Amino acid sequence: MTTMLTADRVRAETPAGDPRRAMLALARFEAVRLLRHPVTIAGLLLFGAAEAYGWVSGANGYPVLQEEDWSKQFLAMLVLGGAALIAVNLAALRSSRQATDALFDTLVLPDPWRTGGFLLSVLPFGGVVAVLVTVRIGALAAVPGAAGRPNLFELALYPASVLLLGAAGVLLAQLSRAVIVAPLLLLVLPVLTLAAALRTLPGGSRTGWLLPVSFDEPPMPMPVVLMARPAGWHLAYVAGLIVLVATAALAVARAGERRRLASTAGNRPAGAGPVRPAAGAGEPRPSAVGAGEPRPSAVGAGEPRPSAVGAGRRRLLVAGATGLTIAVLAGTAQFLPMSDEVRAARATAAEHPARLQTCRQIDQVAYCAFGGFGSWIEGWDTVVRGVLRGVPDDQARQPLAVRQRVSTETRLVDGRSWSAEEQAADVAAWRKVDAGAGTPNAVTVGTRWGDPLSEVAFAGLVAYEVVVRGGAQADGRRAEAASGQLCGARGVLAAWLAGQATPRATEGLHEADATSSGGVTFGDPEFPVAMSVPDREMAVALAMLKRPAGEVAGVIRQSWAEWVAKGTPTERAGELAGVPVPPQPPAEERTVCE
Amino acid sequence: MRMTRLRVALLLLSPAARAMPWAAFLAGAGLGLAIVAVPAALPVALADKDLVGLLRAAAVCGAVGIGFLLDDPAARSTATVPTPRPVRYASRVAVILPAVAAWWALILWITVAGAEDGIGATLPLGGVTTEFATLGGIALAAAVIRLRGGRESGGIVAFPVLLALTVTAVLLPPGLALFVPPAGGQWAAAHDRWSVLLAIAVAGSAWATREPIRRRHLRLRSTTEADDHRRAAAAGNR
Numbered sequence: 001m002t003t004m005l006t007a008d009r010v011r012a013e014t015p016a017g018d019p020r021r022a023m024l025a026l027a028r029f030e031a032v033r034l035l036r037h038p039v040t041i042a043g044l045l046l047f048g049a050a051e052a053y054g055w056v057s058g059a060n061g062y063p064v065l066q067e068e069d070w071s072k073q074f075l076a077m078l079v080l081g082g083a084a085l086i087a088v089n090l091a092a093l094r095s096s097r098q099a100t101d102a103l104f105d106t107l108v109l110p111d112p113w114r115t116g117g118f119l120l121s122v123l124p125f126g127g128v129v130a131v132l133v134t135v136r137i138g139a140l141a142a143v144p145g146a147a148g149r150p151n152l153f154e155l156a157l158y159p160a161s162v163l164l165l166g167a168a169g170v171l172l173a174q175l176s177r178a179v180i181v182a183p184l185l186l187l188v189l190p191v192l193t194l195a196a197a198l199r200t201l202p203g204g205s206r207t208g209w210l211l212p213v214s215f216d217e218p219p220m221p222m223p224v225v226l227m228a229r230p231a232g233w234h235l236a237y238v239a240g241l242i243v244l245v246a247t248a249a250l251a252v253a254r255a256g257e258r259r260r261l262a263s264t265a266g267n268r269p270a271g272a273g274p275v276r277p278a279a280g281a282g283e284p285r286p287s288a289v290g291a292g293e294p295r296p297s298a299v300g301a302g303e304p305r306p307s308a309v310g311a312g313r314r315r316l317l318v319a320g321a322t323g324l325t326i327a328v329l330a331g332t333a334q335f336l337p338m339s340d341e342v343r344a345a346r347a348t349a350a351e352h353p354a355r356l357q358t359c360r361q362i363d364q365v366a367y368c369a370f371g372g373f374g375s376w377i378e379g380w381d382t383v384v385r386g387v388l389r390g391v392p393d394d395q396a397r398q399p400l401a402v403r404q405r406v407s408t409e410t411r412l413v414d415g416r417s418w419s420a421e422e423q424a425a426d427v428a429a430w431r432k433v434d435a436g437a438g439t440p441n442a443v444t445v446g447t448r449w450g451d452p453l454s455e456v457a458f459a460g461l462v463a464y465e466v467v468v469r470g471g472a473q474a475d476g477r478r479a480e481a482a483s484g485q486l487c488g489a490r491g492v493l494a495a496w497l498a499g500q501a502t503p504r505a506t507e508g509l510h511e512a513d514a515t516s517s518g519g520v521t522f523g524d525p526e527f528p529v530a531m532s533v534p535d536r537e538m539a540v541a542l543a544m545l546k547r548p549a550g551e552v553a554g555v556i557r558q559s560w561a562e563w564v565a566k567g568t569p570t571e572r573a574g575e576l577a578g579v580p581v582p583p584q585p586p587a588e589e590r591t592v593c594e
Numbered sequence: 595m596r597m598t599r600l601r602v603a604l605l606l607l608s609p610a611a612r613a614m615p616w617a618a619f620l621a622g623a624g625l626g627l628a629i630v631a632v633p634a635a636l637p638v639a640l641a642d643k644d645l646v647g648l649l650r651a652a653a654v655c656g657a658v659g660i661g662f663l664l665d666d667p668a669a670r671s672t673a674t675v676p677t678p679r680p681v682r683y684a685s686r687v688a689v690i691l692p693a694v695a696a697w698w699a700l701i702l703w704i705t706v707a708g709a710e711d712g713i714g715a716t717l718p719l720g721g722v723t724t725e726f727a728t729l730g731g732i733a734l735a736a737a738v739i740r741l742r743g744g745r746e747s748g749g750i751v752a753f754p755v756l757l758a759l760t761v762t763a764v765l766l767p768p769g770l771a772l773f774v775p776p777a778g779g780q781w782a783a784a785h786d787r788w789s790v791l792l793a794i795a796v797a798g799s800a801w802a803t804r805e806p807i808r809r810r811h812l813r814l815r816s817t818t819e820a821d822d823h824r825r826a827a828a829a830g831n832r
Contacts, residue, residue, distance in 0.1 A: 042758045050765050057767075079761055112762070150634060180618040183658050183753045184625050191629055191651045198644070 007535055022109045026117030031124040034087050040125065044132075045081030049137060050075060050336050051318035061452030062145035062376060064221040069137060069150035070229065074193065076158045077213045080129050082121055082186045083219055088166045089182035092118045092173030099189040110531035112312075115170060115253035119246050122166030126159040133158040145379060145450065148224055148372040153231035160238045161212045167242055174256070209334045212238055218423075219410035219526045221447040223356065223370040225345045243323030251316050329431040346408045353405060354437035366439060368403045376449050385456055386501030387462045390553045395470055400462075401439035405430075406447050407526040423483065426528035441465060441478075446524045456498055456508030460522025463497035464531040470564035479566045484523070484531040487593035489568035491533040493556065494542035498522060500549045509545070513538055519591055534591035537584055543579035552577055606677070606685035613663045614686060614706050618749060622659025623652050623697050626652035630701050634694065634708020642713050643775045645705055646722060650773060652701050653726035654760050656694065661733035661752025663690050669746045680803040690734075698726055718776050721785045725772075731795030732756060738802040 034040055051072075054060050095101045104114070137150050165186075172181050173279070185436075189211070196208035197215035208214035209230065216229070272430040348355050349370075360377055365384055367377045380402055388396040434442040443461045448454045467490050472478040486494050500508035512520045518539050525532030544552050559576055562568050574581035584590060629652045633640060640648075664686060666672055672682065702723070706714035736755040737748025763772040772787060774780040 037757075039754045042754070046758065046761055046765065053765075053767065075765075081758065082761075086757075090750070097750075114687065178618060178621065179747070179750055180621050180658065180662060180753065183757060185657065186619060186757065187651060187655050187658070188625065188629075193650070195633070198638070198640075 008288045019109050019113045023113045023117045023120070027110060027120035027123075028115060030091055030118055030121035032090075033091060034084070034121055034125050034490075035128065037083075037087040037090075039087045039090075040083045043079040044128075046079040047072075047076060059451065060143060060298055062147065062379060063140040063143055064147050064373075064447065065137065065150040066142055066148040066224050066227060066372075067221040068134055068140050069154040070157070070231070072136075073154070073157055073161065073213045074190075074215060076129070076133070077161045077165070078190060080158070081161045081212070084125055084162045084166035085169040085172075085186055086182050088118060088122055088169035089173050090179065091121070092170050093177060093179060096173075096177050097179070098468035104359065111257040112250050112253040115174065115249050118170045118173075119167055119249060122163055122170075124167065126163045129162045130156075130159040145375055147375055148221075151224075151227075151229075151231050154229070157213070157235050157238060159230070159241065160235060164212055164238055164242045164245065167245040167249060171245050171252065174249050174252040176227070206335060209237075210232055212241070218565060220524065221409050222406055222408060223349070223372055223447075225356065225371065225578070226342060226349055226406065228342050230334040230336070233333040233336075235331045237327055237334060240323050240326030240328075243319060243321075244327055247316055247320040247323055254312065254316065262475050311348045314440065348487070349406055349408065351433065352437070353403065353433065354439075357404065359439075364397055364399045366401045366443070368401070368437075368439065370404050370406065370447070373404060373447065376554070379449060380445055380458065383459050383501050383505060384462055386505065387459055387466065387497050390497050390500055390549070390556060391470070391544060392557045395466065395560070398469070400465065401434070401442040402445055402462075403434060403437075403439060403443050404447065405527060407524075411526055420483065423528045430529060441469070444523070444527055444529045446527065448524075452504050452511055454506030454508075454524075455502060456505040456512060457524060458524045459498035459501040459508075460494065460531045461529065462501075463494040464522070466497065467494045467564050471566055474561050474565060484529060485519075485591075485593060486531060486533055486535060487591070488566075488570050489563050489573035489576075490566065491537035492540045492544070492570060492573040493563045494531060495520070495533045495538055496544045496552065499541060499545045500552075506545060509542070513542065518589075534593070536585065536591075537573075539582045540570060540579055544577045547577070547579065599678070601679050602677055603685045603688065606682065607688060610682075610685040610743035611689045614663050614689065615667075616663075618662035618665075619659035619693075622655045622657075622662075625661075626655035626697075626701060627704070629655065630705045631708070634704050637710075639710040639783065640713070642717055642777065645709055645713065645717060646776050649701065649705055649717075649722045650725060653698075653722070653729050656701075656726065657696060657733045657756055658749075658753045660694060660730045661756060662747070662749030664734065664737045664741060665747045665749055666741070667746050669741065669744055670801065673744055678722070679805045683803045687734070688723045694730060698723065713778065718781065721776075721781060721788075724785055724788045724792065728792040728795060729756060729760070730791050732759060735795045735798040735802065738799050742802055742806040 032046065090097075095104055104111075109117070117531065133155055137155060140146055141150070168185065169182055172185065175181075193208060193211050193213060193215050196211060197217070206216060208216050214234065218227075353370070354368060357368040357370055358374060359366050360374070361367075362381050363379070365381065367380055369377055384402065430444070431441070434440055443458070443465050445458050445461075446454065464484060464486065467486065468478055468480050471490065485491075495509070499506050509520070512522070516535075519532050519534040521530050521532040555576055555578075556563055562576070563573070571581050630648050633644075633648060664683065673679075675682075702719055706717060706719070708714075709717070731747075733752045733756050734750040740748040740751040766772055768780075770787070771780060772784055772791075774784040
């Protein structure tokens with residue numbers, strides 16, 4: 001009887017018994033705790049440190065925005081989503097860990113509403129992540145060398161994956177009281193993501209789109225018109241999953257609450273009042289946002305009111321069904337074949353790249369870049385000028401063409417490389433395309449730029465063209481192999497020209513030399529065109545790089561015809577440049593020159 | 595004295611094994627097993643770097659589980675028992691080591707047996723085992739440090755520390771890399787770094803097992819009490 005009286009007084013003093021305010025208060029409190037949780041701070045620091053390293057190491061000089069928008073999704077899911085998963089899970093389990101569960105039965109907020117509070121508490125962290133990602137892409141877009149444009153769907157996936165993992169943390173807390181479950185889920189996610197990216201699996205690398213973040217990487221950055229990532233569908237899929245997981249968490253909380261109430265009611269001695277004032281107060285709106293009708297006050301009600309229970313169950317069912325439908329539909333739509341426009345654009349990019357490109361003439365050099373990549377022309381020009389600095393003026397003044405290329409399908413599945421015939425056929429096809437576009441023997445440049453290896457690869461191909469053309473002027477024909485191999489003095493000259501072009505190219509040449517065996521190949525392995533220089537020629541070129549560039553350039557200008565002649569041996573190059581030539585390696589290790 | 599402690603530790607083995615919270619470790623160990631066993635059972639040809647990656651994932655799972663093995667729901671009561679803290683931990687570690695070693699041996703055996711194209715024989719098992727030992731050592735060190743404050747669960751701090759360190763190790767620039775591919779020249783240098791980390795983790799664990807209550811306070815108090823007694827006795831005599 002006393003209990004009943006107290007409960008009546010509680011009802012009189014509580015305005016309308018609306019647990020929504022209590023839920024929002026709990027959400028606010030937990031949101032602040034989540035933001036300053038050590039795990040969250042560690043996650044933000046890790047993400048920030050990886051980003052800061054990119055800026056400090058100079059890797060962000062030429063960002064491709066349509067690549068940068070998704071390339072950090074996996075890391076963000078692991079460190080930011082993982083932080084949300086663990087911190088929210090620990091928060092939701094706090095009462096269980098500290099054995100204060102029973103105390104909550106005396107509070108106004110029933111379990112499903114508490115669960116709703118935890119779900120809502122992830123939203124501010126999602127907002128922080130959204131701001132972080134926006135600032136990051138904004139900073140990248142502000143770099144003078146930025147190319148392309150970011151995709152908003154890809155950017156929205158960062159906060160979405162955080163919200164999904166946060167909701168999963170709440171659901172796991174409902175399903176298991178064990179703290180270890182959340183970190184184990186976090187360990188399974190990257191294993192599954194990386195496993196789905198294996199191209200040997202049935203279905204190829206596309207199964208990864210069923211995970212929060214796919215690891216489906218194209219062989220190189222692509223112009224926006226060629227991209228086939230189902231970013232919009234994937235975002236919708238993840239949004240559906242968020243609704244589904246959140247609804248599941250609420251449904252489990254509700255079922256647990258009802259089970260507990262039923263057992264409490266069964267155990268209660270006859271005549272005793274209700275154990276908790278807000279018993280069976282129903283459940284919060286299943287979706288995080290939106291307005292629900294004011295809930296009838298259930299304070300003092302021993303059992304949930306049937307209509308409230310029915311409405312709650314209906315709302316949960318509707319929300320769950322909506323989430324499931326969105327997830328299934330959007331999840332399936334991700335696997336639609338790529339659109340005809342993209343397919344056509346890819347064919348055009350392979351067969352007639354000039355149609356997708358705009359060209360710009362700087363003095364005697366024509367640069368043709370895909371849409372969005374025009375900002376890189378200055379950078380390319382610096383390297384071309386660097387290479388031409390080392391050749392006689394009449395050679396340097398000759399017209400030259402540079403054409404950007406892209407490979408949309410990888411050629412290097414399972415370490416398979418090209419057969420000589422395939423490569424020769426592809427090189428011939430490219431030459432034909434170039435001739436048709438009015439830029440015969442155009443030098444190839446890819447869609448990565450700003451790192452030492454890309455720079456030296458491009459410098460190498462420019463040097464190759466200059467050297468081969470110089471030889472052709474001397475004896476009337478272009479003496480070149482499909483593999484782009486240059487031996488003897490020509491190889492030494494081309495490697496030196498490439499290495500001295502810019503400081504970054506020098507760095508790239510040393511890097512490429514350190515990781516190569518037999519010889520150094522200049523050019524993207526996805527492209528058929530390349531230049532390769534055997535180790536012995538490389539050694540002479542590296543020795544020449546140690547000498548003052550002006551001095552070596554003087555020597556080369558004086559005896560240019562001898563340097564570019566096909567038959568001039570490496571020994572002669574060393575003699576001309578005044579550097580020692582290493583002895584021939586044993587016959588079985590010797591590179592065969594075509 | 596040392597013999598007595600050893601005997602106590604031996605006597606504690608079986609109660610310690612019973613009191614340890616095995617569920618969390620079994621969850622981590624089971625997931626680790628699944629991570630290596632599923633690809634081993636499937637007819638997927640994995641390269642050595644993929645298999646080493648799976649072993650590493652299993653190692654982190656196991657280490658996360660190990661972090662929970664020192665948990666003690668009765669920490670506040672056991673803090674007062676006469677058996678010193680290092681002896682209590684030693685008896686637990688004596689149970690943990692063989693169990694974990696057996697699990698890891700099983701993991702390695704499954705990986706080697708399941709590898710296709712004879713890659714199993716070429717796997718650098720020693721190096722990967724060093725990595726696992728280091729991760730497990732770090733988990734134990736983090737747990738022991740956490741438990742110094744009379745807390746009940748060390749795993750709750752050990753696993754975030756472990757996950758954060760793992761992500762950090764993955765993100766390290768090439769010069770400091772820890773998770774390096776098996777082929778390539780960095781393996782030996784990286785494993786020197788792993789060994790240093792293992793030594794630090796073991797030393798840290800050993801240091802953290804000392805009783806956190808400072809001896810100086812006890813001595814001070816006992817000195818004061820003795821002084822009081824002496825003063826009281828002197829007063830009585832007077």
